Amino acid sequence: MGRDVVDVLISDRRNEHEITLVVECYCKVAHDLEDLYNRTNVILINEGAEQMVQVHREDGDECAYPYIEVGPQTALALGLQDQSRYLIDYNSLLNAITLTRITLSSGEAVLGTDRKRGREPRITLGPALIATLGMGGHTNSRLTVSKNGVKLKAKLVIPENQFSDELLLSPHLIRKLRLSEGKQVPLSYHQRTKTLYMGKFTASSPGMPGNDELRPDASSRGPASAIRTAKPRKSSAGGVRKPFKTASSLAKPASTTVTGFGFGFGLVDRSISIVKAALAYWLRQKGSR
Secondary structure, three states: EEEEEEEEEOOOOOOEEEEEEEEOOOEEOOOOHHHOOOOOEEEEEEEEEEEEEEEEOOOOOOOOEEEEEOOHHHHHOOOOOOEEEEEEEEEEOOEEEEEEEEOOOEEEEEEEEOOOOOOOEEEEOOOOHHOOOOOOOOOOOOEEEEEEEEEEEEEEEEEOOOOOOOEEEEEEHHHOOOOOOOOOOEEEOOOOOOOOEOOOOOOOOOOOOOHHHHOOOOOOOOOHOOOOOOOOOOOOOEOOOOOOOOOOHHOOOOHHHHHHEEEHHHHHHHHHHHHHHHHHHHHHHHHHH
């Protein structure tokens, strides 16, 4: 059992029925996935689609953020987006991993000033900070920066030092966004709108995404609705084979039996009470004679 947040990467190195899981990275370690062992066969589920895969655990070395690497066929079958962030929920009892897309990731950094080009709107984000904010899929050299409803376009600069978590803004941007140098600034990046939000916010803050955007994608379904029951398959002899034990069939415990027993015991208790009451009434009548 366990859940955590990872990035999904699509790679030609992975075949259709295997995924690679890497959790020990320098920005974050996904501790909650310790029970997901190497070469475990699981049902991978996303938005109602599912596929059986084998999990291969690998060392992170110098990876930026925990990730799952899947092949193009698996990504296509499950509707997974490359370099997107997902909540993964592992259920060891069902041997199932449910993926839920997350569009808003948060972090923070100390704000510095980039004085190289004072009038040019520039923003410098270190690779470690980019990984924390889930900006791996941002390929444009320009970035939308927003604070309290004010949105500005800025040139994105990324230093070569992969461990850097610096945040630098040109004086022009600092003035426009009314920020203070040397202060710790909360940051949030929205993967769909490609917008970096700066400063503290609530769901009702001006210019911020609505409540639905602050949660995992509304289009993603929960584990119960995402698991389907397998249909019986015809055998070569013309008969019908029993369906596979899917996550949905395994998810049905013998609750009806327990409920049945509970209902039976309730009837027995009620019958005993009626007998006791009748006996007490008969004794009282006999004593009064």
